[in-house]
Amino acid sequence: MNTSMTDKFVDVNHVGMTFFTKNGPSHVLDNVNIKIKQGEFVSLIGHSGCGKSTVLNLVAGLLNPTRGAVLLEEREITSPGPERAVVFQNHSLLPWLTVFNNVYLAVERVFSNKESKAQLIMRTHDALSLVGLTEASAKYPHEISGGMKQRVGIARALAMEPRVLLLDEPFGALDALTRAHLQDELMRITATSGNTVLMVTHDVDEAVLLSDRIVMMTNGPRASVGEILDVDLPRPRLRLQLVENPQYVHLRGEVLRFLYQRQKRDAA
Amino acid sequence: MAGHPRSHKKGASVISLKPVAPPPVLIEEPPAKPVVEHAQAPSSPGIARRMLAKLPPAQDSIARLAPPLLGLAGFILIWGLIAQHTTYLPGPAKTWTSAVELLAHPFYIKNTNDVGIGWNLLNSLQRVALGFGMAAMVGIPLGFMIGRFAFFNRAMAPIISLLRPVSPLAWLPIGLAVFEAADPSAIFVIFITCIWPMIINTALGVASVPQDYLNVARVLRLSEWKVFTKILLPACLPFMISGMKLALGTAWLVIVAAEMLTGGVGIGFWVWDEWNNLNMEHIVIAIFIVGIVGLLLELGMTLIANRFDYKR
Numbered sequence: 001m002n003t004s005m006t007d008k009f010v011d012v013n014h015v016g017m018t019f020f021t022k023n024g025p026s027h028v029l030d031n032v033n034i035k036i037k038q039g040e041f042v043s044l045i046g047h048s049g050c051g052k053s054t055v056l057n058l059v060a061g062l063l064n065p066t067r068g069a070v071l072l073e074e075r076e077i078t079s080p081g082p083e084r085a086v087v088f089q090n091h092s093l094l095p096w097l098t099v100f101n102n103v104y105l106a107v108e109r110v111f112s113n114k115e116s117k118a119q120l121i122m123r124t125h126d127a128l129s130l131v132g133l134t135e136a137s138a139k140y141p142h143e144i145s146g147g148m149k150q151r152v153g154i155a156r157a158l159a160m161e162p163r164v165l166l167l168d169e170p171f172g173a174l175d176a177l178t179r180a181h182l183q184d185e186l187m188r189i190t191a192t193s194g195n196t197v198l199m200v201t202h203d204v205d206e207a208v209l210l211s212d213r214i215v216m217m218t219n220g221p222r223a224s225v226g227e228i229l230d231v232d233l234p235r236p237r238l239r240l241q242l243v244e245n246p247q248y249v250h251l252r253g254e255v256l257r258f259l260y261q262r263q264k265r266d267a268a
Numbered sequence: 269m270a271g272h273p274r275s276h277k278k279g280a281s282v283i284s285l286k287p288v289a290p291p292p293v294l295i296e297e298p299p300a301k302p303v304v305e306h307a308q309a310p311s312s313p314g315i316a317r318r319m320l321a322k323l324p325p326a327q328d329s330i331a332r333l334a335p336p337l338l339g340l341a342g343f344i345l346i347w348g349l350i351a352q353h354t355t356y357l358p359g360p361a362k363t364w365t366s367a368v369e370l371l372a373h374p375f376y377i378k379n380t381n382d383v384g385i386g387w388n389l390l391n392s393l394q395r396v397a398l399g400f401g402m403a404a405m406v407g408i409p410l411g412f413m414i415g416r417f418a419f420f421n422r423a424m425a426p427i428i429s430l431l432r433p434v435s436p437l438a439w440l441p442i443g444l445a446v447f448e449a450a451d452p453s454a455i456f457v458i459f460i461t462c463i464w465p466m467i468i469n470t471a472l473g474v475a476s477v478p479q480d481y482l483n484v485a486r487v488l489r490l491s492e493w494k495v496f497t498k499i500l501l502p503a504c505l506p507f508m509i510s511g512m513k514l515a516l517g518t519a520w521l522v523i524v525a526a527e528m529l530t531g532g533v534g535i536g537f538w539v540w541d542e543w544n545n546l547n548m549e550h551i552v553i554a555i556f557i558v559g560i561v562g563l564l565l566e567l568g569m570t571l572i573a574n575r576f577d578y579k580r
Contacts, residue, residue, distance in 0.1 A: 060487065061486075062483055062486060062487070079486075079489075080483075080486040080487045080489065081487070081489055082487065082488055082489060084487070085487065086483070086487050088480060088483070088484075090480060092478075092480040092481065092483065092484050094481060094484070094498065094499065094502070095578040096502040096503075096578045097498070105488065105490075105494075105498060106488055109488045109489065109490060109494075110488075140578075142578070160488075
């Protein structure tokens, strides 16, 4: 594998996105370029409405770009697929399936043509134990907490062994303590699995803590990539140690400056 | 909160399905609450319920039972008073004696036109079941098509909008003309009664499947069959059952009137027959029986609805 290819594992190439609505065309994205290396953790940050979720949906294939192309390993993405697993913001678990069956549905779809049922069940159990939910596997989504639901969503995505893991503000709806806990778990999981991750967030600390690079987006309409920040903090990263780390403080300041000075917005 | 606020409102017109259709991008609003009936708690005001909660068990059950019993007693009292001042309306006592006599032999068969009230009731229930079942077999697939394909929705909307407000009984002559027999005509009327709520609620259910669930299906690239069995069907079930409940309730209202017109064996005709015999006690008894059976049907549907009430 040549270097140029591993550098452009995911390639968002001169992408523009226009939605045609009743009130005329809405130009959401214009000339967006993002390249993600294999195994890299990239965050997309920006004010709400800047189209960062649209970028994620384009990589997921849930949307197709109006201009430009999105490529995975140099092949154009035109439709969704299990090799690009999505963790949705609101977990999107099917309420009529148990935790186990929600994950099993995904496992079965991806591996059933090459593995036995026992292996599929094993995979589902492994994914649930990875996020610490073995105990809850027989429960229904309405019987577990919001943090647990989001973990099931993560387990479902990871169980598919995706080429790219897409996280759409995965912890946005959770309280601060649960969020911190799940961020730590996500760091632990991605450190061992070596997944390529694209995460949309509006949380500055989350972006700095988890990412290898932070892509900061300008405000819409016609949003684009404003700046890209390399987060050169050593791993494993420990939340409490980082608080005092001058490099962490500096990076955090950079993101805040971008968001609140350069892309200042009227209070929404 | 009685009734189906959502299904009534949205079900008003098939054309109105359009705005319910999911937006093109991922939405973050919580999935819609399923249209499911109140579970068990009677809709007593909050204050009364809080008072009840504080009482010890014995007093609690008295406090619970007293109002409905008082209501019934008041009803019987007023009924008795009215009966005393009219010539033909029987009072509660007279009706009770007659009921004991009548219900002692509900399943006698004297001749084809004179059978026990039990047989009449079962015949009516059978007609309702047949009409209801056929309406489900036609209406639910039709509802799925209308909810899933905009073209089909637009094609069917004018027909449904035009025919839905028509009283099902207006179809009775059509049934008689086509089937040339009373019994299939009555079943046909029940079929017409049941089909609209089934079509409309199923279509509404399909159109309100949260886009998030469909996105999950798209990311997993589930087969059409899996999408149907794992997502569409379970997501629609509460809506469908709600439509069935509506259909069954109306069917039970309509069958009495339909049988009055068609004759034969059935609770509706029985009422008409007793009117011709001027046996008012039997008519009052029939009203109670029809009410009790309707209540049981509603209760059964509520139990089924609760079984499929996914807490989202």
